[in-house]
Amino acid sequence: MSREFEMCLMGELQFFLGLQIKQGLEGTFVHQAKYTRDILKKFNMGDSKPMTTPMSTNTALDADEDGEAVDQKEFRGMIGSLLYLTATRPDIQFAVCLCARYQASPRISHRQAVKRIFMYLKFTPELGLWYFSGSSLSLRGFSDADHAGCRIDRKSTSGTCQLLGTSFVSWFSRxxxxVALSTTEAEYIAAASCCSQLLWMKATLSDFGLRFGRIPLLVDSTSAISVAKNPVLHSRTKRIDVRFHFLRDHYEKGDIDLIHVVSANQLADIFTKPLEFDAFTRLRGELGVLQVEGVDNALIKGEIESQWTGLIALLV
Incomplete structure:
Protein backbone atom coordinates (compact mmCIF):
# COMPACT_ATOMS: atom_id res chain seq x y z
CA MET A 1 0.00 0.00 0.00
CA SER A 2 2.91 2.35 0.67
CA ARG A 3 3.82 2.21 -3.04
CA GLU A 4 0.41 3.58 -3.98
CA PHE A 5 -0.37 5.90 -1.07
CA GLU A 6 1.56 8.31 1.09
CA MET A 7 1.72 6.63 4.47
CA CYS A 8 3.50 6.92 7.81
CA LEU A 9 4.41 3.97 10.02
CA MET A 10 2.52 4.19 13.32
CA GLY A 11 3.32 0.75 14.66
CA GLU A 12 1.15 -2.28 15.17
CA LEU A 13 -2.61 -1.67 15.42
CA GLN A 14 -3.68 -1.75 19.07
CA PHE A 15 -6.73 0.50 19.38
CA PHE A 16 -9.33 1.48 16.78
CA LEU A 17 -12.83 2.95 17.31
CA GLY A 18 -13.15 1.46 20.77
CA LEU A 19 -11.78 -1.93 19.68
CA GLN A 20 -8.62 -3.14 21.37
CA ILE A 21 -6.48 -5.51 19.32
CA LYS A 22 -3.80 -7.80 20.68
CA GLN A 23 -1.78 -9.66 18.04
CA GLY A 24 0.49 -12.62 18.60
CA LEU A 25 2.06 -15.54 16.78
CA GLU A 26 -0.87 -17.81 17.64
CA GLY A 27 -3.61 -15.40 16.63
CA THR A 28 -5.42 -12.14 17.28
CA PHE A 29 -7.56 -11.13 20.23
CA VAL A 30 -10.15 -8.36 19.76
CA HIS A 31 -11.95 -6.94 22.79
CA GLN A 32 -13.56 -3.79 24.22
CA ALA A 33 -12.49 -3.91 27.84
CA LYS A 34 -11.91 -0.15 28.11
CA TYR A 35 -15.23 0.61 26.42
CA THR A 36 -16.98 -1.80 28.78
CA ARG A 37 -15.59 -0.03 31.85
CA ASP A 38 -16.49 3.35 30.36
CA ILE A 39 -20.17 2.48 29.84
CA LEU A 40 -20.38 0.88 33.29
CA LYS A 41 -19.17 4.17 34.72
CA LYS A 42 -21.40 6.23 32.43
CA PHE A 43 -24.58 4.53 33.59
CA ASN A 44 -23.52 4.28 37.25
CA MET A 45 -23.20 0.50 37.17
CA GLY A 46 -19.55 0.34 38.22
CA ASP A 47 -20.43 -0.73 41.77
CA SER A 48 -23.24 -3.08 40.80
CA LYS A 49 -23.42 -6.71 41.86
CA PRO A 50 -21.79 -8.99 39.25
CA MET A 51 -24.00 -11.59 37.56
CA THR A 52 -22.84 -14.76 35.84
CA THR A 53 -25.25 -14.59 32.87
CA PRO A 54 -26.73 -11.63 30.94
CA MET A 55 -30.32 -12.80 31.40
CA SER A 56 -32.14 -15.11 33.78
CA THR A 57 -33.85 -18.17 32.32
CA ASN A 58 -37.02 -17.01 34.14
CA THR A 59 -37.08 -13.66 32.33
CA ALA A 60 -40.14 -13.20 30.12
CA LEU A 61 -40.34 -9.64 28.84
CA ASP A 62 -43.52 -8.20 27.38
CA ALA A 63 -44.95 -4.71 26.79
CA ASP A 64 -45.77 -4.37 30.53
CA GLU A 65 -48.29 -1.59 29.81
CA ASP A 66 -49.26 -1.32 33.47
CA GLY A 67 -45.66 -0.86 34.58
CA GLU A 68 -44.09 2.46 35.49
CA ALA A 69 -42.49 4.28 32.55
CA VAL A 70 -38.80 5.19 32.65
CA ASP A 71 -36.67 7.81 30.91
CA GLN A 72 -36.77 6.89 27.23
CA LYS A 73 -33.59 8.82 26.41
CA GLU A 74 -31.57 7.03 29.09
CA PHE A 75 -32.95 3.63 28.09
CA ARG A 76 -32.12 4.16 24.42
CA GLY A 77 -28.66 5.33 25.39
CA MET A 78 -28.07 2.12 27.34
CA ILE A 79 -29.31 -0.01 24.44
CA GLY A 80 -27.18 1.87 21.90
CA SER A 81 -24.06 1.48 24.01
CA LEU A 82 -24.67 -2.25 24.40
CA LEU A 83 -25.36 -2.74 20.69
CA TYR A 84 -21.92 -1.35 19.87
CA LEU A 85 -20.40 -3.73 22.39
CA THR A 86 -21.90 -6.73 20.57
CA ALA A 87 -19.20 -6.23 17.90
CA THR A 88 -16.90 -8.31 20.11
CA ARG A 89 -19.38 -9.71 22.66
CA PRO A 90 -21.82 -12.07 20.88
CA ASP A 91 -22.59 -13.58 24.29
CA ILE A 92 -24.86 -10.59 25.03
CA GLN A 93 -26.42 -10.42 21.55
CA PHE A 94 -29.71 -12.13 22.40
CA ALA A 95 -30.30 -10.24 25.65
CA VAL A 96 -29.55 -6.85 24.08
CA CYS A 97 -31.73 -7.48 21.01
CA LEU A 98 -34.60 -8.65 23.21
CA CYS A 99 -34.46 -5.50 25.35
CA ALA A 100 -34.12 -3.31 22.25
CA ARG A 101 -37.64 -4.28 21.16
CA TYR A 102 -39.10 -2.07 23.93
CA GLN A 103 -37.33 1.23 23.20
CA ALA A 104 -40.56 2.95 22.13
CA SER A 105 -42.15 2.66 25.57
CA PRO A 106 -39.65 1.35 28.15
CA ARG A 107 -40.82 0.30 31.60
CA ILE A 108 -39.08 -0.49 34.86
CA SER A 109 -39.07 -4.20 34.04
CA HIS A 110 -37.24 -3.47 30.78
CA ARG A 111 -34.65 -1.30 32.49
CA GLN A 112 -34.07 -4.00 35.11
CA ALA A 113 -33.37 -6.47 32.30
CA VAL A 114 -30.85 -4.05 30.76
CA LYS A 115 -29.20 -3.52 34.15
CA ARG A 116 -28.82 -7.29 34.43
CA ILE A 117 -26.73 -7.17 31.23
CA PHE A 118 -24.51 -4.48 32.76
CA MET A 119 -24.12 -6.62 35.88
CA TYR A 120 -22.93 -9.46 33.67
CA LEU A 121 -20.44 -7.10 32.01
CA LYS A 122 -19.17 -6.17 35.46
CA PHE A 123 -18.46 -9.89 35.97
CA THR A 124 -16.80 -10.35 32.54
CA PRO A 125 -15.25 -7.04 31.38
CA GLU A 126 -12.19 -8.62 29.72
CA LEU A 127 -13.94 -11.04 27.35
CA GLY A 128 -13.39 -10.75 23.62
CA LEU A 129 -13.09 -12.72 20.40
CA TRP A 130 -10.09 -14.94 19.76
CA TYR A 131 -9.04 -15.59 16.15
CA PHE A 132 -6.59 -18.49 15.89
CA SER A 133 -3.99 -17.92 13.13
CA GLY A 134 -3.65 -21.65 12.37
CA SER A 135 -7.35 -22.16 11.76
CA SER A 136 -8.36 -23.91 8.54
CA LEU A 137 -10.36 -21.89 6.00
CA SER A 138 -13.47 -24.05 6.11
CA LEU A 139 -16.83 -22.32 6.14
CA ARG A 140 -19.78 -23.59 8.18
CA GLY A 141 -22.97 -22.24 9.68
CA PHE A 142 -25.33 -22.99 12.59
CA SER A 143 -28.99 -22.03 12.78
CA ASP A 144 -31.59 -22.35 15.52
CA ALA A 145 -35.00 -20.91 16.41
CA ASP A 146 -37.09 -20.36 19.52
CA HIS A 147 -40.66 -21.06 18.43
CA ALA A 148 -43.24 -18.38 19.41
CA GLY A 149 -40.80 -16.83 21.86
CA CYS A 150 -42.23 -13.31 21.70
CA ARG A 151 -45.03 -12.90 24.24
CA ILE A 152 -46.63 -10.00 22.34
CA ASP A 153 -47.13 -11.28 18.78
CA ARG A 154 -45.94 -14.91 19.25
CA LYS A 155 -43.31 -14.56 16.55
CA SER A 156 -40.25 -16.80 16.76
CA THR A 157 -36.63 -15.74 17.23
CA SER A 158 -33.99 -16.81 14.71
CA GLY A 159 -30.39 -17.25 15.77
CA THR A 160 -27.56 -17.98 13.36
CA CYS A 161 -23.79 -17.90 13.37
CA GLN A 162 -21.13 -18.50 10.73
CA LEU A 163 -17.56 -19.63 11.30
CA LEU A 164 -14.46 -19.59 9.14
CA GLY A 165 -12.50 -22.49 10.54
CA THR A 166 -12.67 -21.96 14.31
CA SER A 167 -13.02 -18.19 13.92
CA PHE A 168 -16.42 -16.74 14.75
CA VAL A 169 -16.99 -14.13 12.03
CA SER A 170 -20.74 -13.48 11.70
CA TRP A 171 -23.87 -13.85 13.83
CA PHE A 172 -27.31 -12.42 14.53
CA SER A 173 -30.34 -12.79 16.77
CA ARG A 174 -33.56 -11.53 15.19
CA VAL A 179 -45.69 -16.02 12.73
CA ALA A 180 -44.51 -19.62 12.43
CA LEU A 181 -47.24 -22.19 13.01
CA SER A 182 -44.84 -24.92 14.12
CA THR A 183 -41.33 -25.48 15.40
CA THR A 184 -40.44 -27.02 12.04
CA GLU A 185 -41.49 -23.86 10.21
CA ALA A 186 -39.56 -21.62 12.61
CA GLU A 187 -36.40 -23.74 12.24
CA TYR A 188 -36.79 -23.81 8.45
CA ILE A 189 -37.03 -20.01 8.28
CA ALA A 190 -33.96 -19.63 10.51
CA ALA A 191 -32.00 -22.06 8.32
CA ALA A 192 -32.98 -20.06 5.22
CA SER A 193 -31.60 -16.88 6.81
CA CYS A 194 -28.36 -18.66 7.69
CA CYS A 195 -28.11 -20.05 4.16
CA SER A 196 -28.44 -16.53 2.73
CA GLN A 197 -25.56 -15.29 4.89
CA LEU A 198 -23.37 -18.28 3.99
CA LEU A 199 -23.91 -17.70 0.28
CA TRP A 200 -22.98 -14.04 0.65
CA MET A 201 -19.81 -14.98 2.54
CA LYS A 202 -18.98 -17.62 -0.08
CA ALA A 203 -19.27 -15.03 -2.88
CA THR A 204 -17.21 -12.49 -0.94
CA LEU A 205 -14.43 -14.96 -0.11
CA SER A 206 -14.25 -16.02 -3.75
CA ASP A 207 -12.84 -12.56 -4.50
CA PHE A 208 -9.83 -13.59 -2.39
CA GLY A 209 -9.34 -16.79 -4.34
CA LEU A 210 -11.06 -19.08 -1.81
CA ARG A 211 -13.34 -21.75 -3.21
CA PHE A 212 -15.83 -23.84 -1.27
CA GLY A 213 -17.91 -26.87 -2.20
CA ARG A 214 -20.94 -27.86 -0.16
CA ILE A 215 -21.01 -25.63 2.91
CA PRO A 216 -22.17 -27.46 6.08
CA LEU A 217 -25.24 -25.89 7.68
CA LEU A 218 -25.93 -27.50 11.05
CA VAL A 219 -29.55 -27.60 12.22
CA ASP A 220 -30.92 -29.37 15.30
CA SER A 221 -34.35 -30.04 13.75
CA THR A 222 -34.65 -33.20 11.66
CA SER A 223 -38.10 -32.07 10.49
CA ALA A 224 -36.75 -28.81 9.06
CA ILE A 225 -33.99 -30.73 7.28
CA SER A 226 -36.54 -33.13 5.81
CA VAL A 227 -38.64 -30.23 4.52
CA ALA A 228 -35.59 -28.69 2.84
CA LYS A 229 -34.56 -31.98 1.24
CA ASN A 230 -38.06 -32.85 0.02
CA PRO A 231 -38.59 -31.50 -3.53
CA VAL A 232 -42.37 -31.73 -3.19
CA LEU A 233 -44.35 -28.99 -1.48
CA HIS A 234 -47.04 -30.43 0.77
CA SER A 235 -49.72 -29.15 3.15
CA ARG A 236 -47.31 -28.70 6.08
CA THR A 237 -45.18 -26.24 4.11
CA LYS A 238 -47.70 -24.34 2.01
CA ARG A 239 -47.96 -21.57 4.65
CA ILE A 240 -44.21 -20.90 4.57
CA ASP A 241 -43.39 -17.78 2.57
CA VAL A 242 -42.08 -18.67 -0.89
CA ARG A 243 -38.93 -16.57 -0.38
CA PHE A 244 -37.68 -19.02 2.25
CA HIS A 245 -37.82 -21.98 -0.13
CA PHE A 246 -34.59 -20.88 -1.80
CA LEU A 247 -32.97 -22.97 0.96
CA ARG A 248 -34.30 -26.04 -0.82
CA ASP A 249 -33.05 -24.76 -4.19
CA HIS A 250 -29.50 -24.24 -2.96
CA TYR A 251 -29.46 -27.64 -1.30
CA GLU A 252 -30.40 -29.22 -4.63
CA LYS A 253 -27.74 -27.15 -6.42
CA GLY A 254 -25.10 -28.44 -4.01
CA ASP A 255 -24.22 -25.06 -2.48
CA ILE A 256 -25.00 -26.17 1.08
CA ASP A 257 -25.22 -29.44 2.94
CA LEU A 258 -27.83 -29.67 5.69
CA ILE A 259 -26.51 -31.65 8.66
CA HIS A 260 -28.30 -32.56 11.86
CA VAL A 261 -26.57 -31.58 15.09
CA VAL A 262 -27.75 -32.48 18.58
CA SER A 263 -29.14 -29.56 20.55
CA ALA A 264 -26.27 -29.70 23.06
CA ASN A 265 -23.81 -28.85 20.25
CA GLN A 266 -26.01 -26.23 18.58
CA LEU A 267 -23.88 -23.08 18.87
CA ALA A 268 -26.72 -20.83 17.68
CA ASP A 269 -28.76 -21.79 20.76
CA ILE A 270 -27.09 -18.93 22.62
CA PHE A 271 -28.80 -16.44 20.24
CA THR A 272 -32.38 -17.65 20.72
CA LYS A 273 -33.06 -17.92 24.45
CA PRO A 274 -31.62 -17.36 27.95
CA LEU A 275 -29.50 -20.33 29.08
CA GLU A 276 -28.35 -21.79 32.36
CA PHE A 277 -24.84 -20.86 33.49
CA ASP A 278 -23.14 -24.16 32.53
CA ALA A 279 -24.63 -24.32 29.03
CA PHE A 280 -24.08 -20.61 28.49
CA THR A 281 -20.39 -20.62 29.42
CA ARG A 282 -19.72 -23.77 27.37
CA LEU A 283 -21.25 -22.32 24.21
CA ARG A 284 -19.57 -18.98 24.83
CA GLY A 285 -16.18 -20.68 24.93
CA GLU A 286 -16.86 -22.73 21.81
CA LEU A 287 -17.64 -19.51 19.95
CA GLY A 288 -14.16 -18.22 20.80
CA VAL A 289 -15.34 -15.66 23.36
CA LEU A 290 -12.47 -15.89 25.81
CA GLN A 291 -10.47 -13.93 28.33
CA VAL A 292 -6.91 -13.74 27.06
CA GLU A 293 -5.29 -11.38 29.55
CA GLY A 294 -2.69 -13.29 31.54
CA VAL A 295 -3.23 -16.53 29.60
CA ASP A 296 -0.59 -18.04 27.32
CA ASN A 297 -1.69 -18.10 23.67
CA ALA A 298 -0.62 -21.71 23.29
CA LEU A 299 -3.02 -22.72 26.04
CA ILE A 300 -5.85 -20.89 24.32
CA LYS A 301 -4.99 -22.65 21.08
CA GLY A 302 -5.31 -25.99 22.85
CA GLU A 303 -8.60 -24.96 24.45
CA ILE A 304 -10.13 -23.98 21.12
CA GLU A 305 -8.97 -27.17 19.43
CA SER A 306 -10.28 -29.38 22.22
CA GLN A 307 -13.67 -27.63 22.18
CA TRP A 308 -13.99 -28.19 18.43
CA THR A 309 -12.96 -31.85 18.40
CA GLY A 310 -16.52 -33.13 18.85
CA LEU A 311 -18.07 -30.64 16.41
CA ILE A 312 -15.54 -31.26 13.65
CA ALA A 313 -16.16 -35.00 14.00
CA LEU A 314 -19.78 -34.36 13.00
CA LEU A 315 -18.65 -32.99 9.64
CA VAL A 316 -16.31 -35.83 8.68
Missing part, protein backbone atom coordinates in the same frame (compact mmCIF):
# COMPACT_ATOMS: atom_id res chain seq x y z
CA UNK A 175 -37.31 -11.83 15.53
CA UNK A 176 -38.87 -13.42 12.47
CA UNK A 177 -41.11 -11.27 10.29
CA UNK A 178 -44.01 -13.74 10.21
Missing amino acids: KQVS
Whole structure:
Protein backbone atom coordinates (compact mmCIF):
# COMPACT_ATOMS: atom_id res chain seq x y z
CA MET A 1 0.00 0.00 0.00
CA SER A 2 2.91 2.35 0.67
CA ARG A 3 3.82 2.21 -3.04
CA GLU A 4 0.41 3.58 -3.98
CA PHE A 5 -0.37 5.90 -1.07
CA GLU A 6 1.56 8.31 1.09
CA MET A 7 1.72 6.63 4.47
CA CYS A 8 3.50 6.92 7.81
CA LEU A 9 4.41 3.97 10.02
CA MET A 10 2.52 4.19 13.32
CA GLY A 11 3.32 0.75 14.66
CA GLU A 12 1.15 -2.28 15.17
CA LEU A 13 -2.61 -1.67 15.42
CA GLN A 14 -3.68 -1.75 19.07
CA PHE A 15 -6.73 0.50 19.38
CA PHE A 16 -9.33 1.48 16.78
CA LEU A 17 -12.83 2.95 17.31
CA GLY A 18 -13.15 1.46 20.77
CA LEU A 19 -11.78 -1.93 19.68
CA GLN A 20 -8.62 -3.14 21.37
CA ILE A 21 -6.48 -5.51 19.32
CA LYS A 22 -3.80 -7.80 20.68
CA GLN A 23 -1.78 -9.66 18.04
CA GLY A 24 0.49 -12.62 18.60
CA LEU A 25 2.06 -15.54 16.78
CA GLU A 26 -0.87 -17.81 17.64
CA GLY A 27 -3.61 -15.40 16.63
CA THR A 28 -5.42 -12.14 17.28
CA PHE A 29 -7.56 -11.13 20.23
CA VAL A 30 -10.15 -8.36 19.76
CA HIS A 31 -11.95 -6.94 22.79
CA GLN A 32 -13.56 -3.79 24.22
CA ALA A 33 -12.49 -3.91 27.84
CA LYS A 34 -11.91 -0.15 28.11
CA TYR A 35 -15.23 0.61 26.42
CA THR A 36 -16.98 -1.80 28.78
CA ARG A 37 -15.59 -0.03 31.85
CA ASP A 38 -16.49 3.35 30.36
CA ILE A 39 -20.17 2.48 29.84
CA LEU A 40 -20.38 0.88 33.29
CA LYS A 41 -19.17 4.17 34.72
CA LYS A 42 -21.40 6.23 32.43
CA PHE A 43 -24.58 4.53 33.59
CA ASN A 44 -23.52 4.28 37.25
CA MET A 45 -23.20 0.50 37.17
CA GLY A 46 -19.55 0.34 38.22
CA ASP A 47 -20.43 -0.73 41.77
CA SER A 48 -23.24 -3.08 40.80
CA LYS A 49 -23.42 -6.71 41.86
CA PRO A 50 -21.79 -8.99 39.25
CA MET A 51 -24.00 -11.59 37.56
CA THR A 52 -22.84 -14.76 35.84
CA THR A 53 -25.25 -14.59 32.87
CA PRO A 54 -26.73 -11.63 30.94
CA MET A 55 -30.32 -12.80 31.40
CA SER A 56 -32.14 -15.11 33.78
CA THR A 57 -33.85 -18.17 32.32
CA ASN A 58 -37.02 -17.01 34.14
CA THR A 59 -37.08 -13.66 32.33
CA ALA A 60 -40.14 -13.20 30.12
CA LEU A 61 -40.34 -9.64 28.84
CA ASP A 62 -43.52 -8.20 27.38
CA ALA A 63 -44.95 -4.71 26.79
CA ASP A 64 -45.77 -4.37 30.53
CA GLU A 65 -48.29 -1.59 29.81
CA ASP A 66 -49.26 -1.32 33.47
CA GLY A 67 -45.66 -0.86 34.58
CA GLU A 68 -44.09 2.46 35.49
CA ALA A 69 -42.49 4.28 32.55
CA VAL A 70 -38.80 5.19 32.65
CA ASP A 71 -36.67 7.81 30.91
CA GLN A 72 -36.77 6.89 27.23
CA LYS A 73 -33.59 8.82 26.41
CA GLU A 74 -31.57 7.03 29.09
CA PHE A 75 -32.95 3.63 28.09
CA ARG A 76 -32.12 4.16 24.42
CA GLY A 77 -28.66 5.33 25.39
CA MET A 78 -28.07 2.12 27.34
CA ILE A 79 -29.31 -0.01 24.44
CA GLY A 80 -27.18 1.87 21.90
CA SER A 81 -24.06 1.48 24.01
CA LEU A 82 -24.67 -2.25 24.40
CA LEU A 83 -25.36 -2.74 20.69
CA TYR A 84 -21.92 -1.35 19.87
CA LEU A 85 -20.40 -3.73 22.39
CA THR A 86 -21.90 -6.73 20.57
CA ALA A 87 -19.20 -6.23 17.90
CA THR A 88 -16.90 -8.31 20.11
CA ARG A 89 -19.38 -9.71 22.66
CA PRO A 90 -21.82 -12.07 20.88
CA ASP A 91 -22.59 -13.58 24.29
CA ILE A 92 -24.86 -10.59 25.03
CA GLN A 93 -26.42 -10.42 21.55
CA PHE A 94 -29.71 -12.13 22.40
CA ALA A 95 -30.30 -10.24 25.65
CA VAL A 96 -29.55 -6.85 24.08
CA CYS A 97 -31.73 -7.48 21.01
CA LEU A 98 -34.60 -8.65 23.21
CA CYS A 99 -34.46 -5.50 25.35
CA ALA A 100 -34.12 -3.31 22.25
CA ARG A 101 -37.64 -4.28 21.16
CA TYR A 102 -39.10 -2.07 23.93
CA GLN A 103 -37.33 1.23 23.20
CA ALA A 104 -40.56 2.95 22.13
CA SER A 105 -42.15 2.66 25.57
CA PRO A 106 -39.65 1.35 28.15
CA ARG A 107 -40.82 0.30 31.60
CA ILE A 108 -39.08 -0.49 34.86
CA SER A 109 -39.07 -4.20 34.04
CA HIS A 110 -37.24 -3.47 30.78
CA ARG A 111 -34.65 -1.30 32.49
CA GLN A 112 -34.07 -4.00 35.11
CA ALA A 113 -33.37 -6.47 32.30
CA VAL A 114 -30.85 -4.05 30.76
CA LYS A 115 -29.20 -3.52 34.15
CA ARG A 116 -28.82 -7.29 34.43
CA ILE A 117 -26.73 -7.17 31.23
CA PHE A 118 -24.51 -4.48 32.76
CA MET A 119 -24.12 -6.62 35.88
CA TYR A 120 -22.93 -9.46 33.67
CA LEU A 121 -20.44 -7.10 32.01
CA LYS A 122 -19.17 -6.17 35.46
CA PHE A 123 -18.46 -9.89 35.97
CA THR A 124 -16.80 -10.35 32.54
CA PRO A 125 -15.25 -7.04 31.38
CA GLU A 126 -12.19 -8.62 29.72
CA LEU A 127 -13.94 -11.04 27.35
CA GLY A 128 -13.39 -10.75 23.62
CA LEU A 129 -13.09 -12.72 20.40
CA TRP A 130 -10.09 -14.94 19.76
CA TYR A 131 -9.04 -15.59 16.15
CA PHE A 132 -6.59 -18.49 15.89
CA SER A 133 -3.99 -17.92 13.13
CA GLY A 134 -3.65 -21.65 12.37
CA SER A 135 -7.35 -22.16 11.76
CA SER A 136 -8.36 -23.91 8.54
CA LEU A 137 -10.36 -21.89 6.00
CA SER A 138 -13.47 -24.05 6.11
CA LEU A 139 -16.83 -22.32 6.14
CA ARG A 140 -19.78 -23.59 8.18
CA GLY A 141 -22.97 -22.24 9.68
CA PHE A 142 -25.33 -22.99 12.59
CA SER A 143 -28.99 -22.03 12.78
CA ASP A 144 -31.59 -22.35 15.52
CA ALA A 145 -35.00 -20.91 16.41
CA ASP A 146 -37.09 -20.36 19.52
CA HIS A 147 -40.66 -21.06 18.43
CA ALA A 148 -43.24 -18.38 19.41
CA GLY A 149 -40.80 -16.83 21.86
CA CYS A 150 -42.23 -13.31 21.70
CA ARG A 151 -45.03 -12.90 24.24
CA ILE A 152 -46.63 -10.00 22.34
CA ASP A 153 -47.13 -11.28 18.78
CA ARG A 154 -45.94 -14.91 19.25
CA LYS A 155 -43.31 -14.56 16.55
CA SER A 156 -40.25 -16.80 16.76
CA THR A 157 -36.63 -15.74 17.23
CA SER A 158 -33.99 -16.81 14.71
CA GLY A 159 -30.39 -17.25 15.77
CA THR A 160 -27.56 -17.98 13.36
CA CYS A 161 -23.79 -17.90 13.37
CA GLN A 162 -21.13 -18.50 10.73
CA LEU A 163 -17.56 -19.63 11.30
CA LEU A 164 -14.46 -19.59 9.14
CA GLY A 165 -12.50 -22.49 10.54
CA THR A 166 -12.67 -21.96 14.31
CA SER A 167 -13.02 -18.19 13.92
CA PHE A 168 -16.42 -16.74 14.75
CA VAL A 169 -16.99 -14.13 12.03
CA SER A 170 -20.74 -13.48 11.70
CA TRP A 171 -23.87 -13.85 13.83
CA PHE A 172 -27.31 -12.42 14.53
CA SER A 173 -30.34 -12.79 16.77
CA ARG A 174 -33.56 -11.53 15.19
CA LYS A 175 -37.31 -11.83 15.53
CA GLN A 176 -38.87 -13.42 12.47
CA VAL A 177 -41.11 -11.27 10.29
CA SER A 178 -44.01 -13.74 10.21
CA VAL A 179 -45.69 -16.02 12.73
CA ALA A 180 -44.51 -19.62 12.43
CA LEU A 181 -47.24 -22.19 13.01
CA SER A 182 -44.84 -24.92 14.12
CA THR A 183 -41.33 -25.48 15.40
CA THR A 184 -40.44 -27.02 12.04
CA GLU A 185 -41.49 -23.86 10.21
CA ALA A 186 -39.56 -21.62 12.61
CA GLU A 187 -36.40 -23.74 12.24
CA TYR A 188 -36.79 -23.81 8.45
CA ILE A 189 -37.03 -20.01 8.28
CA ALA A 190 -33.96 -19.63 10.51
CA ALA A 191 -32.00 -22.06 8.32
CA ALA A 192 -32.98 -20.06 5.22
CA SER A 193 -31.60 -16.88 6.81
CA CYS A 194 -28.36 -18.66 7.69
CA CYS A 195 -28.11 -20.05 4.16
CA SER A 196 -28.44 -16.53 2.73
CA GLN A 197 -25.56 -15.29 4.89
CA LEU A 198 -23.37 -18.28 3.99
CA LEU A 199 -23.91 -17.70 0.28
CA TRP A 200 -22.98 -14.04 0.65
CA MET A 201 -19.81 -14.98 2.54
CA LYS A 202 -18.98 -17.62 -0.08
CA ALA A 203 -19.27 -15.03 -2.88
CA THR A 204 -17.21 -12.49 -0.94
CA LEU A 205 -14.43 -14.96 -0.11
CA SER A 206 -14.25 -16.02 -3.75
CA ASP A 207 -12.84 -12.56 -4.50
CA PHE A 208 -9.83 -13.59 -2.39
CA GLY A 209 -9.34 -16.79 -4.34
CA LEU A 210 -11.06 -19.08 -1.81
CA ARG A 211 -13.34 -21.75 -3.21
CA PHE A 212 -15.83 -23.84 -1.27
CA GLY A 213 -17.91 -26.87 -2.20
CA ARG A 214 -20.94 -27.86 -0.16
CA ILE A 215 -21.01 -25.63 2.91
CA PRO A 216 -22.17 -27.46 6.08
CA LEU A 217 -25.24 -25.89 7.68
CA LEU A 218 -25.93 -27.50 11.05
CA VAL A 219 -29.55 -27.60 12.22
CA ASP A 220 -30.92 -29.37 15.30
CA SER A 221 -34.35 -30.04 13.75
CA THR A 222 -34.65 -33.20 11.66
CA SER A 223 -38.10 -32.07 10.49
CA ALA A 224 -36.75 -28.81 9.06
CA ILE A 225 -33.99 -30.73 7.28
CA SER A 226 -36.54 -33.13 5.81
CA VAL A 227 -38.64 -30.23 4.52
CA ALA A 228 -35.59 -28.69 2.84
CA LYS A 229 -34.56 -31.98 1.24
CA ASN A 230 -38.06 -32.85 0.02
CA PRO A 231 -38.59 -31.50 -3.53
CA VAL A 232 -42.37 -31.73 -3.19
CA LEU A 233 -44.35 -28.99 -1.48
CA HIS A 234 -47.04 -30.43 0.77
CA SER A 235 -49.72 -29.15 3.15
CA ARG A 236 -47.31 -28.70 6.08
CA THR A 237 -45.18 -26.24 4.11
CA LYS A 238 -47.70 -24.34 2.01
CA ARG A 239 -47.96 -21.57 4.65
CA ILE A 240 -44.21 -20.90 4.57
CA ASP A 241 -43.39 -17.78 2.57
CA VAL A 242 -42.08 -18.67 -0.89
CA ARG A 243 -38.93 -16.57 -0.38
CA PHE A 244 -37.68 -19.02 2.25
CA HIS A 245 -37.82 -21.98 -0.13
CA PHE A 246 -34.59 -20.88 -1.80
CA LEU A 247 -32.97 -22.97 0.96
CA ARG A 248 -34.30 -26.04 -0.82
CA ASP A 249 -33.05 -24.76 -4.19
CA HIS A 250 -29.50 -24.24 -2.96
CA TYR A 251 -29.46 -27.64 -1.30
CA GLU A 252 -30.40 -29.22 -4.63
CA LYS A 253 -27.74 -27.15 -6.42
CA GLY A 254 -25.10 -28.44 -4.01
CA ASP A 255 -24.22 -25.06 -2.48
CA ILE A 256 -25.00 -26.17 1.08
CA ASP A 257 -25.22 -29.44 2.94
CA LEU A 258 -27.83 -29.67 5.69
CA ILE A 259 -26.51 -31.65 8.66
CA HIS A 260 -28.30 -32.56 11.86
CA VAL A 261 -26.57 -31.58 15.09
CA VAL A 262 -27.75 -32.48 18.58
CA SER A 263 -29.14 -29.56 20.55
CA ALA A 264 -26.27 -29.70 23.06
CA ASN A 265 -23.81 -28.85 20.25
CA GLN A 266 -26.01 -26.23 18.58
CA LEU A 267 -23.88 -23.08 18.87
CA ALA A 268 -26.72 -20.83 17.68
CA ASP A 269 -28.76 -21.79 20.76
CA ILE A 270 -27.09 -18.93 22.62
CA PHE A 271 -28.80 -16.44 20.24
CA THR A 272 -32.38 -17.65 20.72
CA LYS A 273 -33.06 -17.92 24.45
CA PRO A 274 -31.62 -17.36 27.95
CA LEU A 275 -29.50 -20.33 29.08
CA GLU A 276 -28.35 -21.79 32.36
CA PHE A 277 -24.84 -20.86 33.49
CA ASP A 278 -23.14 -24.16 32.53
CA ALA A 279 -24.63 -24.32 29.03
CA PHE A 280 -24.08 -20.61 28.49
CA THR A 281 -20.39 -20.62 29.42
CA ARG A 282 -19.72 -23.77 27.37
CA LEU A 283 -21.25 -22.32 24.21
CA ARG A 284 -19.57 -18.98 24.83
CA GLY A 285 -16.18 -20.68 24.93
CA GLU A 286 -16.86 -22.73 21.81
CA LEU A 287 -17.64 -19.51 19.95
CA GLY A 288 -14.16 -18.22 20.80
CA VAL A 289 -15.34 -15.66 23.36
CA LEU A 290 -12.47 -15.89 25.81
CA GLN A 291 -10.47 -13.93 28.33
CA VAL A 292 -6.91 -13.74 27.06
CA GLU A 293 -5.29 -11.38 29.55
CA GLY A 294 -2.69 -13.29 31.54
CA VAL A 295 -3.23 -16.53 29.60
CA ASP A 296 -0.59 -18.04 27.32
CA ASN A 297 -1.69 -18.10 23.67
CA ALA A 298 -0.62 -21.71 23.29
CA LEU A 299 -3.02 -22.72 26.04
CA ILE A 300 -5.85 -20.89 24.32
CA LYS A 301 -4.99 -22.65 21.08
CA GLY A 302 -5.31 -25.99 22.85
CA GLU A 303 -8.60 -24.96 24.45
CA ILE A 304 -10.13 -23.98 21.12
CA GLU A 305 -8.97 -27.17 19.43
CA SER A 306 -10.28 -29.38 22.22
CA GLN A 307 -13.67 -27.63 22.18
CA TRP A 308 -13.99 -28.19 18.43
CA THR A 309 -12.96 -31.85 18.40
CA GLY A 310 -16.52 -33.13 18.85
CA LEU A 311 -18.07 -30.64 16.41
CA ILE A 312 -15.54 -31.26 13.65
CA ALA A 313 -16.16 -35.00 14.00
CA LEU A 314 -19.78 -34.36 13.00
CA LEU A 315 -18.65 -32.99 9.64
CA VAL A 316 -16.31 -35.83 8.68
